[in-house]
Amino acid sequence: MDAFFQTLVDRRSALLTALWQHIEISLVSLLIAMAIAIPLAIWATHHKRFAAFMLQIAGVLQTIPSLALLGLLIPIVGIGTVPAVIALVIYALLPIFQNTYIGIDDIDPSIEEAADAFGMGQTRKLFKVELPIAAPVIISGVRQALVMIIGTATLAALIGAGGLGTFILLGIDRNDTALTLIGAISSALLAIILSWLINRLQHMRPRYLIGGLVVLLLGIGGVGVANAVRQPADNITIAGKLGSEPDILINMYKDLIEQDNKHVHVTLKPNFGKTSFLFNALNHNQIDIYPEFSGTILESLVKKPQSDKGLTANQTYQLAQKNMQQQFKLSYLKPMAYNNTFALAIREQDAKAWNVHTISDLQTVENKLKPGMTLEFIDRPDGLPGVNKTYGLNLKAQSMEPKLRYEAIHNGNINVVDAYSTDSELRQYHLTTLKDNKHFFPSYQGAPLMKTSLAKKYPGVVKSLNKLAGHISEKDMQEMNYEVNVEKKSAKTVARQYLVNHHLLKGDAK
Amino acid sequence: MATTVDENSINELKDGEPIIRFEHVQQSFNDNVVIPDLNLTINAGELFVLVGTSGSGKTTTLKMVNQLQPQSGGKIFIKDENITDIGLQELRWNIGYVLQQIALFPTMTVAQNIAVIPEMKGVKREEIDATINRLLNQVGLDPKKYRDRMPSELSGGEQQRIGICRAIASEPPVVLMDEPFSALDPISRTQLQDLVLDLHAKRHDTIIFVTHDMDEALKLGDRIAVMSEGKILQVDTPTNIAQHPANQFVEAFFSQSVAHNVYDVYVGKMVMMGFSVATLPDGHTAPIDISSDKTLGEAFDDLAHCEYLRVVDGDRQLGFINAQNIVNYLSQRKRDEDENN
Ligand SMILES: Nc1ncnc2c1ncn2[C@@H]1O[C@H](COP(=O)(O)OP(=O)(O)OP(=O)(O)O)[C@@H](O)[C@H]1O
Ligand SMILES: [Mg+2]
Numbered sequence: 001m002d003a004f005f006q007t008l009v010d011r012r013s014a015l016l017t018a019l020w021q022h023i024e025i026s027l028v029s030l031l032i033a034m035a036i037a038i039p040l041a042i043w044a045t046h047h048k049r050f051a052a053f054m055l056q057i058a059g060v061l062q063t064i065p066s067l068a069l070l071g072l073l074i075p076i077v078g079i080g081t082v083p084a085v086i087a088l089v090i091y092a093l094l095p096i097f098q099n100t101y102i103g104i105d106d107i108d109p110s111i112e113e114a115a116d117a118f119g120m121g122q123t124r125k126l127f128k129v130e131l132p133i134a135a136p137v138i139i140s141g142v143r144q145a146l147v148m149i150i151g152t153a154t155l156a157a158l159i160g161a162g163g164l165g166t167f168i169l170l171g172i173d174r175n176d177t178a179l180t181l182i183g184a185i186s187s188a189l190l191a192i193i194l195s196w197l198i199n200r201l202q203h204m205r206p207r208y209l210i211g212g213l214v215v216l217l218l219g220i221g222g223v224g225v226a227n228a229v230r231q232p233a234d235n236i237t238i239a240g241k242l243g244s245e246p247d248i249l250i251n252m253y254k255d256l257i258e259q260d261n262k263h264v265h266v267t268l269k270p271n272f273g274k275t276s277f278l279f280n281a282l283n284h285n286q287i288d289i290y291p292e293f294s295g296t297i298l299e300s301l302v303k304k305p306q307s308d309k310g311l312t313a314n315q316t317y318q319l320a321q322k323n324m325q326q327q328f329k330l331s332y333l334k335p336m337a338y339n340n341t342f343a344l345a346i347r348e349q350d351a352k353a354w355n356v357h358t359i360s361d362l363q364t365v366e367n368k369l370k371p372g373m374t375l376e377f378i379d380r381p382d383g384l385p386g387v388n389k390t391y392g393l394n395l396k397a398q399s400m401e402p403k404l405r406y407e408a409i410h411n412g413n414i415n416v417v418d419a420y421s422t423d424s425e426l427r428q429y430h431l432t433t434l435k436d437n438k439h440f441f442p443s444y445q446g447a448p449l450m451k452t453s454l455a456k457k458y459p460g461v462v463k464s465l466n467k468l469a470g471h472i473s474e475k476d477m478q479e480m481n482y483e484v485n486v487e488k489k490s491a492k493t494v495a496r497q498y499l500v501n502h503h504l505l506k507g508d509a510k
Numbered sequence: 511m512a513t514t515v516d517e518n519s520i521n522e523l524k525d526g527e528p529i530i531r532f533e534h535v536q537q538s539f540n541d542n543v544v545i546p547d548l549n550l551t552i553n554a555g556e557l558f559v560l561v562g563t564s565g566s567g568k569t570t571t572l573k574m575v576n577q578l579q580p581q582s583g584g585k586i587f588i589k590d591e592n593i594t595d596i597g598l599q600e601l602r603w604n605i606g607y608v609l610q611q612i613a614l615f616p617t618m619t620v621a622q623n624i625a626v627i628p629e630m631k632g633v634k635r636e637e638i639d640a641t642i643n644r645l646l647n648q649v650g651l652d653p654k655k656y657r658d659r660m661p662s663e664l665s666g667g668e669q670q671r672i673g674i675c676r677a678i679a680s681e682p683p684v685v686l687m688d689e690p691f692s693a694l695d696p697i698s699r700t701q702l703q704d705l706v707l708d709l710h711a712k713r714h715d716t717i718i719f720v721t722h723d724m725d726e727a728l729k730l731g732d733r734i735a736v737m738s739e740g741k742i743l744q745v746d747t748p749t750n751i752a753q754h755p756a757n758q759f760v761e762a763f764f765s766q767s768v769a770h771n772v773y774d775v776y777v778g779k780m781v782m783m784g785f786s787v788a789t790l791p792d793g794h795t796a797p798i799d800i801s802s803d804k805t806l807g808e809a810f811d812d813l814a815h816c817e818y819l820r821v822v823d824g825d826r827q828l829g830f831i832n833a834q835n836i837v838n839y840l841s842q843r844k845r846d847e848d849e850n851n
Contacts, residue, residue: 110611119602132617
């Protein structure tokens with residue numbers, strides 16, 4: 001519980017931003033859905049066949065899983081707020097259409113007859129008689145739609161539209177329950193509060209209701225315009241994958257760029273998504289720069305003309321850089337020092353006692369080893385089986401949950417684990433990584449990836465980013481991840497501290 | 511404005527001149543002929559009652575007058591103008607409508623309901639307000655108490671009073687009423703029938719009143735049309751219908767339609783059926799007058815004090831009744847009932 005409130009206090013400004021984004025996306029979607037569904041439903045009350053048809057269409061649309069819908073929209077409208085809003089509007093159509101239609105269709109025919117008999121025109125009848133009578137049903141449809149929108153909008157974070165979903169995704173990624181809870185509870189509270197508000201609106205006079213709507217729309221529009229105006233011409237957007245490490249890196253990028261290039265303004269989009277998602281966004285100019293690993297580029301982004309088995313870190317980087325340029329016209333800037341790859345780790349005291357520093361050294365103590373590893377690592381050929389073959393070992397590992405294996409080695413139940421070389425747990429539990437002296441694991445060196453056209457336009461930016469080349473060791477990265485994940489410092493503070501301490505940034509490390 | 515001109519021309523009609531005329535009117539729904547050939551003239555200022563069994567086409571006839579259901583053949587004239595030449599809105603603004611389901615607009619207050627038509631016509635706010643108060647007073651509801659109530663906060667009888675106010679708020683020359691009281695309890699029904707007679711006497715409007723209750727027809731109608739299977743069997747004054755039914759159906763319909771409770775039978779009906787004497791026998795007096803729309807129950811009270819009662823309709827003397835007449839009527843009624851069962 002303490003952790004929960006601590007996280008809440010630490011992240012209140014991020015929470016407010018996410019909350020505002022969430023409200024903005026939700027309300028805009030709701031208003032658009034209302035603007036489409038209500039008039040359509042009114043029209044449908046005079047065209048029963050069309051109504052049945054529309055209900056079926058809206059029903060079918062609603063059965064498309066939201067993730068699939070977002071996925072389908074990306075190739076058409078890209079990523080960000082637009083596809084999120086489109087998806088939410090599609091979901092909201094059914095309840096609003098259905099309730100408006102039923103609300104009007106269910107009106108006692110004798111009341112309709114009375115209105116006709118008094119010579120009321122269609123429009124007058126609609127506004128004076130039908131809509132007021134159907135209002136409670138319509139509003140309950142709007143509320144249903146809103147609750148659904150607010151829930152589904154948490155998925156918007158997956159496609160870079162922000163909102164409370166970022167907290168949930170981040171929480172899942174960092175295994176931080178407090179973050180997930182904050183995201184989930186805020187979204188639930190938001191749904192409850194807005195739904196209550198709509199209930200209140202129902203009892204307001206139409207005049208005030210319309211006034212309130214106009215103010216709300218102007219507010220949302222105004223904030224949008226203000227944001228658009230505030231951004232200077234030279235705006236560069238830097239995004240990072242999910243997790244603390246990319247978050248720290250992009251904060252460093254921002255500090256370095258803005259220090260050297262006064263006219264450039266950097267916008268950060270942390271926790272933006274997974275690899276292929278960021279790579280697409282970069283190619284579609286939705287983001288300008290993001291940090292990528294050399295190994296990932298060779299493994300999953302480029303078509304490889306040659307085998308990358310047994311390459312050194314430098315060879316891997318060179319190959320990645322060359323192919324990025326040739327296949328995508330993307331510039332892969334100079335890499336940092338650390339290699340975030342698979343590794344085997346043992347306790348520091350064991351390393352000393354056994355005098356083991358490389359994977360080859362493990363042969364000398366093979367009978368003492370009790371390995372515990374993730375199922376994935378045990379399973380994939382470039383995991384444990386490859387290690388055994390390359391190093392002439394015969395390790396048989398117990399499979400364990402990622403989080404559990406660290407605790408198990410800490411408690412002494414096991415004494416060898418697989419790891420990512422920059423995991424903060426290595427630092428937390430005093431573990432040592434063993435040198436991959438036969439270069440079995442592919443190397444994963446990090447460096448900024450950006451469009452070559454942009455790099456040519458902003459040589460100053462490239463120069464600033466290259467200052468990080470050769471900096472940041474695995475130990476440094478473990479330490480910084482530890483500070484963010486365990487000590488709950490902000491990525492921004494941690495990034496700045498590192499830069500100042502290494503004289504890359506002037507000023508004090510606040 | 512065309513509206514006012516036409517409205518005036520309807521209002522200009524003297525009582526007794528034809529105001530609504532059906533000429534060979536036919537109505538069918540998907541080849542189902544409901545009204546084969548309707549010929550009927552309704553005169554200005556009369557309270558015309560359409561009576562008939564369920565499904566006989568009363569509502570259909572009524573709805574052709576305000577064109578909620580345009581006829582499928584023949585012609586309808588309002589005064590001398592073909593109904594199809596009159597704009598729908600203009601036509602309906604000049605014809606009040608009272609429904610069996612009452613159908614007040616549930617989201618509007620009493621005052622807003624009454625104001626519906628005057629508002630559409632663009633009448634000034636103060637004028638509408640004054641009309642609302644006047645009408646509420648006329649139907650016996652205190653404006654202060656009732657103006658701002660919602661329909662759901664009214665009894666059925668009160669609701670239909672508002673229904674009537676709403677229909678006559680813009681002084682339409684013609685008012686259509688479709689079984690307006692059939693959903694009400696007997697006491698409210700009697701009160702509202704009296705209200706309709708009272709308003710009609712003051713306003714001299716033309717009312718077409720639909721009912722399936724012969725007693726109600728006899729009480730209200732200046733003239734009554736008896737309908738069966740889309741045809742009009744007889745159009746005549748209540749007395750003539752009672753004493754000279756055109757055929758067996760009318761006669762049967764008339765005698766079958768008896769109030770469930772003998773005390774609720776109208777005195778006027780007994781006289782019409784001939785259970786009375788036209789002149790007093792020698793040596794007898796009738797010191798007490800009883801109105802023809804009073805019930806037998808009330809007549810019993812009076813007969814406790816004297817032998818004969820004089821039955822009047824306003825100033826007009828209809829005849830005299832005594833206890834023997836009532837006994838004769840009841841025994842006739844008993845025989846009819848036995849025959850029917
Ligand atoms: N819109 C319609 N479509 C098809 N048939 C109709 C329609 N309206 C009325 N009818 C038919 O026309 C006939 C006369 O109906 P109408 O409503 O005029 O009877 P009514 O005399 O008012 O009866 P009630 O006393 O039950 O109100 C009925 O057989 C009815 O089924
Ligand atoms: Mg009817």
